[in-house]
Amino acid sequence: MSILEQAKQAAQGAAQSVIQKAVELAPESWLPGGKPDPLIHQKHGLIGKPVSRIDGPLKVQGKATFAAEFPMDGLLYASVAFSTVPKGRIASLDTSAAEAAPGVVLVMTYRNAPRMKPMPVFMSNAKAAGGDNLPVMQDDRIHWNGQPVALVLAETQEQADHAKSLIRVTYEAEPATTRFVEAKAQNTQPGLFMGQPMKQEIGDAEAALAAAPVKVDVTYTTPRHNHNAIEPHAATIVWQGDELLVHDASQAVTHTAWSLSEVFGIEESQVHVTSPYVGGGFGSKSLWQHQVLGAAAAKLTGRPVRIALSREGVYRMTGGRTLTEQRMAIGAAQDGRFEAIIHTGTVAMTHHNAMPEPFILPTRSAYAARTFKLDVEVTYLDMIANTFMRAPGESVGTFALESAVDEVAVALGMDPVALRMVNEPSEDPTEKKPFSSRNIVEAYRTGAERFGWTKRNPVPGSVRDGEWQVGMGVATSTYPYHRMPGGAARLTLTRDGRMKVEIAAHEMGMGTSTAQTQVTADRFGLQLDQVDFAYGDSFLPGQVLAGGSQQTASIGASVVAAQHAMVAELLKLAGNDSPLAGLRADEVGGMEGGLAKLDEPGRHETYASILSRAQRDEVAVVGSAPPPLETMHWSMHSWGAMFCEVRVNSVTGEVRVSRFLGSFDCGRILNAKTASSQFRGGIIMGLGMALMEETQFDERNGRIMNPSLAEYHVPVHLDVPEIDVMWTDIADPHAPMGARGIGEIGITGVGAAVANAIYNATGKRIRDLPITLDKLM
Amino acid sequence: MAIRINGTDVQAPSDPRVSLLDLLREELHLTGTKKGCNQGACGACTVLVDGERVVSCLALAVQYEGCEITTIEGLSKEGALHPLQEAFVEHDGFQCGYCTPGQICSAIGMAAEAKRGVPSHVTDDLSTDTIVLTHDELRERMSGNLCRCGAYNGIVAAITETFVEAGE
Numbered sequence: 028m029s030i031l032e033q034a035k036q037a038a039q040g041a042a043q044s045v046i047q048k049a050v051e052l053a054p055e056s057w058l059p060g061g062k063p064d065p066l067i068h069q070k071h072g073l074i075g076k077p078v079s080r081i082d083g084p085l086k087v088q089g090k091a092t093f094a095a096e097f098p099m100d101g102l103l104y105a106s107v108a109f110s111t112v113p114k115g116r117i118a119s120l121d122t123s124a125a126e127a128a129p130g131v132v133l134v135m136t137y138r139n140a141p142r143m144k145p146m147p148v149f150m151s152n153a154k155a156a157g158g159d160n161l162p163v164m165q166d167d168r169i170h171w172n173g174q175p176v177a178l179v180l181a182e183t184q185e186q187a188d189h190a191k192s193l194i195r196v197t198y199e200a201e202p203a204t205t206r207f208v209e210a211k212a213q214n215t216q217p218g219l220f221m222g223q224p225m226k227q228e229i230g231d232a233e234a235a236l237a238a239a240p241v242k243v244d245v246t247y248t249t250p251r252h253n254h255n256a257i258e259p260h261a262a263t264i265v266w267q268g269d270e271l272l273v274h275d276a277s278q279a280v281t282h283t284a285w286s287l288s289e290v291f292g293i294e295e296s297q298v299h300v301t302s303p304y305v306g307g308g309f310g311s312k313s314l315w316q317h318q319v320l321g322a323a324a325a326k327l328t329g330r331p332v333r334i335a336l337s338r339e340g341v342y343r344m345t346g347g348r349t350l351t352e353q354r355m356a357i358g359a360a361q362d363g364r365f366e367a368i369i370h371t372g373t374v375a376m377t378h379h380n381a382m383p384e385p386f387i388l389p390t391r392s393a394y395a396a397r398t399f400k401l402d403v404e405v406t407y408l409d410m411i412a413n414t415f416m417r418a419p420g421e422s423v424g425t426f427a428l429e430s431a432v433d434e435v436a437v438a439l440g441m442d443p444v445a446l447r448m449v450n451e452p453s454e455d456p457t458e459k460k461p462f463s464s465r466n467i468v469e470a471y472r473t474g475a476e477r478f479g480w481t482k483r484n485p486v487p488g489s490v491r492d493g494e495w496q497v498g499m500g501v502a503t504s505t506y507p508y509h510r511m512p513g514g515a516a517r518l519t520l521t522r523d524g525r526m527k528v529e530i531a532a533h534e535m536g537m538g539t540s541t542a543q544t545q546v547t548a549d550r551f552g553l554q555l556d557q558v559d560f561a562y563g564d565s566f567l568p569g570q571v572l573a574g575g576s577q578q579t580a581s582i583g584a585s586v587v588a589a590q591h592a593m594v595a596e597l598l599k600l601a602g603n604d605s606p607l608a609g610l611r612a613d614e615v616g617g618m619e620g621g622l623a624k625l626d627e628p629g630r631h632e633t634y635a636s637i638l639s640r641a642q643r644d645e646v647a648v649v650g651s652a653p654p655p656l657e658t659m660h661w662s663m664h665s666w667g668a669m670f671c672e673v674r675v676n677s678v679t680g681e682v683r684v685s686r687f688l689g690s691f692d693c694g695r696i697l698n699a700k701t702a703s704s705q706f707r708g709g710i711i712m713g714l715g716m717a718l719m720e721e722t723q724f725d726e727r728n729g730r731i732m733n734p735s736l737a738e739y740h741v742p743v744h745l746d747v748p749e750i751d752v753m754w755t756d757i758a759d760p761h762a763p764m765g766a767r768g769i770g771e772i773g774i775t776g777v778g779a780a781v782a783n784a785i786y787n788a789t790g791k792r793i794r795d796l797p798i799t800l801d802k803l804m
Numbered sequence: 805m806a807i808r809i810n811g812t813d814v815q816a817p818s819d820p821r822v823s824l825l826d827l828l829r830e831e832l833h834l835t836g837t838k839k840g841c842n843q844g845a846c847g848a849c850t851v852l853v854d855g856e857r858v859v860s861c862l863a864l865a866v867q868y869e870g871c872e873i874t875t876i877e878g879l880s881k882e883g884a885l886h887p888l889q890e891a892f893v894e895h896d897g898f899q900c901g902y903c904t905p906g907q908i909c910s911a912i913g914m915a916a917e918a919k920r921g922v923p924s925h926v927t928d929d930l931s932t933d934t935i936v937l938t939h940d941e942l943r944e945r946m947s948g949n950l951c952r953c954g955a956y957n958g959i960v961a962a963i964t965e966t967f968v969e970a971g972e
Contacts, residue, residue: 050820083893084885086901087908089836089876096835184830185821199837257848257952258902306838306902307952338841536953704896704955711954736845736950744943745926747956 048155050659051460059584060463060657060761065616065625067765068757075756077700080541081555082304082534091304093262094276095335102263103132103180105321106187106332107507108194109343113172113729114203117196124193125179130186130765135178136192140164141323143290145667146314149414150221150381153513154570156282156314159379159412163290163319169198169377170413172205172729173343178320178712180328180401184335203409207350207782211373215404218383220420221258225387227457230398235367243434245368245795246354247427249778250720253347253414255741256454258306258599260341264321265331270297271322274463276574278312281513281531284565286314287322295493298707300565305535309712310415310574312535315345342734342761347722349375349384355427357435358397363449365396367437367472370428374403386424389505391666393428395452410729415574417712418771422587422778423507426716428601429558429779430504434792443501443783444480444668455662457792464759467503471668472688473753475501478670487790495674497685497790500670503504504689504776507797508663508759508767509577513570514652516585517595521645522638524620525557528589531663533573537700538771543582545698546764550590551634552616568649575663576768579697583654583763589650589678590617596648597622597634606630607637657761663702665693665767669710670779675788680783680800682718690750694759694767702769706752709773716774717781719797805869806946808891809834812880816866824860824868828875836876836905840950844869847949850906851875858915859948876905879912888912891962899953907949914945935967942945952955 055061066074085091110117121133143165143590146157161170164178177194181187191560217226236242250543271291277283277300286297291298305312321334337343353372359365370390374383414502416422416578436443451468453459475481480622484490485497487505492496516530528547540560547558561567571581607615607622607630614621621633638646659665673684689706696702719740723732735740758765778796784794785803806813808833817827818932825842826850828834837860840848844862850862852874855883879886888908891897896905926944927935935941942960 065829078864079893082898082901084889086904087876087889087892088880089834089838089905091901092835093838093902095839096829098833152970175909183819183822185819189821242889255952256900256902257846258838259840294837305900335839338843338845455917457840491810617887630883672928701895703901704899704953704958705956708899708954711956712952735842737843741950741952742954742956743947743950744960745947746942747943749939750957755924 033216034455047056047659049654053660058594058656058660059653063760064763064765065137066549066588067760068548073545073555074549074697075582075695075699076542076545078094078352078545078698079700080538080561080717082504082540091497093258093304093306094263095333097263097274098194099263099331100333101183102333103328104187105314105332106179106182106191107175107340108177108191110169110172110174110198112169112198113205114201115169115198115200117167117169117176119197120198121195122177125190126197127191128193130182130677130792131179131190133180133324135324137163137164137455139328143319143323144292146319147286148380149313154282154285157284158313158315161379163316167191173411173731175316178324180324180332180713183370196414204407205409205728207375207408207725210375210406210408210485215373215406218403218405219386219448220385225401228400229457232367232398233501235398236356236358236369239366241435241436242291242356242358242437243431245431245794246352247430249351249423249426249796251344251347251350251724251741252416252716252720253722254309254311254313255736255739256307256309259336259338260312260315260401261316261335262318262321263331263333264325266325269293270299273322274302274320275300275302275318275664276305276307276312278305278515278533278535279492280533280563280565281570282572283314287318290319291322294526298367301563303563305533307724308417309417310427310534311345313381314552315610332578337442338736339734342731346412346414348416349705350420351384351386353386353427355429355431356451358437358668359439361442363439365394365444365450367398368394368396369400371400373406373510376405377410377412378407380414382419384422384423388420389424390428391457392455392662393503393505394450395456399457406773417709417774420569420790421775422716425502426778429455429776429780430794431638433500433779433783433786434553435762444571446537447471447503458662460662461584463663463761464694464757465666465668466755466757469755470666470690470692472712473686474670478688480670483787487787492676493570496677496731496788497674498784500671500780500785502669502776504667504772506576506671506775508580508658508665508762509575510580510584510655510658511572511575511577512654514581514585514587515649516590517568517647517649519645519647520593522635524633524635525559526551526553527559527561529561529567530569530571530582530585531565532571532578534562538698539578541701544584547586548588551699552621554621579766579768580763584652585650587763589648592648593646594622596646600643600646601632601637605632605633605637635648661761663759663761663767664766665691665772667691667772667776669786670778671778673781673784674789675785675803680803682798684748684781686748689773691752691754691771691772692757693754693772694762695765697757697764697766703752705748705769706773707750709771710750710777713774713777714746714781716796717778717798721797807865807868807871807873809873816869820864820866823862824865824866827865828860834875838902840903843870847910848903850910850949851910852913855916862926867967872950875951876909888962888966893944894957895961897957897962898955901953902907903949907951910946910949912918
C-alpha cells in the first residue's frame, strides 16, 4: 500500500475515533440495537428450527449453477501462464508458437492487453474488492512468483492449456525479499487494521510481567494457509456492448461490480455481477486478477470467456493467510489473576495489499488483566498478496493466547477452565465498553459437563491406551459481531400474500437463504413457502459483504428497515375501513398472513385483504440499514469453549482427534441444522490448521511449493470424528434477531484446544503449527 | 462405439485429450459433476462407470466407449431423489454443495465395493467376505472425497442411514 493510502486510512481511523467517542456516550435508545428486535421475544416461530436447506434438493442433484457452469454461445476458454521469478522484469516473451496452435483465438500479454486501472484494493474504499492494487498485465514488471504473464484464449480448454505450454518467457530477475527473517531485520511497521492502529498499551505490562510471581513468555508461530474452497475461482464473462456481465464465484458481488467499473473506467451500473452459488469462499472469493484478465480478453475478442483457474492457478493468483510470529506473555498472581498480557509480533504482508493478519484481536476482549501490551508489526515480502481467511486474526491469535493460558494454568497447578473463570472481565478490558451479551461462563459450564472435563487427568502423559497416549485440552474461542455500512433490502409483497426479499447478499453454504427465509417468515407472520429470498446479484439493493461473519446482521438490519417502510405503507393503504385503522407502525406486527396490533391480536387484517381493498397487485419498498453504531457503543463478541480429546501414538507421533465439543455463545441461533454445520465446518478447518495445513513457501525464490490438494493437506473423512456442538441460545439484545454471526468462530480456539490436549497427552508443548508427527517424535 | 451416459448414447470426443469430466461438463453441459482439482486429489468429479467409482478428471473420455456412465444427474428417477440424495438433505451433508455430487456418487460406489467384500486399509481381516461399514470403514473409504466446508459428520450420517441402517 502506498504511503498516501496509509495516510488516508489513518485519517479515516482518526475521524472514526471521534465518532466512536460520541457514540460511546450516546443514550442506548438512540442507537441501532438500542431497542431489542421484537423477533427476539417471539418464541414459537420458525427461528431456531432445524429447517433443511431450501437449495438442498438442487445441490444434491448437481443442479445448482456455479460460476464456471453458465452456458454461452461462442464461449472461449482461458489458460494462464505464471511468472517463475519473484521480482524483476520480463526480458523476452515468445508467443508465436502459442498463437499458431490449433484453436487459439488470442494470446494476451502486457503488450496487447487493454489499458486498465489497478483494482481498488480491499478496504481502500467501502466498495473496493481487489486482492491487490498492482497493474494487471500493463507492463513488464514482475511483483510476485506466480504473477500472470500471459493468457491464452482458445475454443476448448485443452487447446488453451496446450498453447499456454508453448509460451516462452525469460526474465531479468532482480533481488527480491522472500525470507521472513531478513525482511523483519530490514524493517517493520506497526500494522493498521481497518484504518485503526493495533498497537495498544494499558499500564506498564513489561514491568507487571517482570514482577508477576508466575509467568509465561514464549513465541508461537503459524504458517501460511490457503482457503482451498473445493470450487476453484472461476468466472464466465461477456461484454454486451459497453456492459460487462460477470457470472462470478463471489462473496462480494456489489464490491466486485464497482471495482471492475473502476478498472475499466465505466459506470458502476454497466457492470453486472451474479453469483447465485459459491463453492466455498472462506475469505478467498473476492476480486483477484483473473476476473480482470478474463474481462479484458473478452473485450479484445468480442466473445464470451470462461476463466476457470486450475488448482495451481488458485495458489498462484489468489492469496491466502500469511504467516505470524507471536510473542505471547502472561504474568499472573498466585491466585491466577492476570497482571499482564503481552501479545506482540510480526506478520508478513506486501506493499500492494492491506491485511496485516491481526492476531491480537482476540486478546483485546478475552480476559481481564491489569496491564496490556498489544502490537502487530508488519514486514514486507515480495510474494502474492496475502488476504482474509476464515477468522483472520482470531484463528491464529487464539492459538497463541489460549496455548499460553494453558501454560499459565500448568505453571499455577490450576485447572485451565477455572483459571479462565478467575479472569472473566466485567466489561471489555481494553475498550472499556460494556459487553452487549457475554455468557462464556455458561458455555464453559455446560460444555465441560457434557464433555466430561472432570475426568481429565491433569498430569501430562499419564493416560495410556496401548501405544496411544490420551489427553484432553480446552480453549476459548471468540469472534466479534460486525455489521458493515451499506446494507439495504427491497421487500415486495404481492396480493397472493407472498413476500420477496431482494438483497445483494451471498450463499456460499452458510445457509443464508434458508435462515433468512425463516426470519422473514416470522417477521411477517408468513409460512416458509410464502417467502422468496433473492440474493447473489449486484443489481439488487445493498452492499453486503459475506465476510467478517457480518452477513446475517447486515441482512437482518436491512430487512428490519424495509419492514418499517412496508408496514407504514400497508397502514396507509389499509385506510379507515381496516381493523388496523389509526394504528402506528410500531404498534403492529406480522401475524397469521397479515398485520395485527401487537397487544391486541384480534385487530388483524391479512395482506391479501389490504392489497385487494387498495386495488394493488403488489407493494414494494426499499429499506436501508442504519449505520452500525451499535458496535461503537457495546463490545459485541461471540464466545465459545472448545473441548478436545486426542490420542497421540507414542511410536509414530501420529495424532488422532478422538472427540471434540464446541460449546458456543453466539446470541440466538436462527437454524439449528445449518448452524451446527457452520460450527462443525469451522472446527474442522481448525483441526486442519492444528495438525496439517501449511502453504509451503520457498524462501529462496518466493514460490509456493505445494499448490495442490495432494500436497496441501486438508482434513479428510477419516481425520474427523463425530463433532459435538451446543449453544446457549441467549439472544444478544443489541443485534438484529438477537443473533451474532457464526461463520468464523468455529475455527478459533481449535488450534490451542488441540495443542493443549497434546500437551496433556504427552507433556510436549508444541508452539509451532501445524503439529506434525516430526514435532512429537 | 458410443459412451452411454445416464442412459443416452454419446459419441466419444474427437480430441483424445478430453477427459471424461470435460466431456460431461463442457460438451454435454452435465455440470453436476464438479472440477475441484483436475488431478484426482479431491474426488469432486467422481462418477460411476459400470457401477464403479472413477475420478472422471483422470479418465480420458475416449477410453470409455462401450461403458455405462452414471452421473449425479442420472440418480434421480422421474423427478424423485435417490434415497441417498434425500438423506444428504436431511442430515445436512453439505454446505456449499460443490463436493456433493462427488460425495454421493462415491458413496454409492463405495457401498457396492463393501457389498462385494473389497477390503480397505482399516479392514482387520483381509480375507473376509463380509465388510461391515463401521464408522472407521466408512470414513476410510470416503477419504478420497474432500469437503472443505466440513460437512463430514452429516455425510457419514446420510450414508449410514441409506446403506447401513437400511441394510442395503
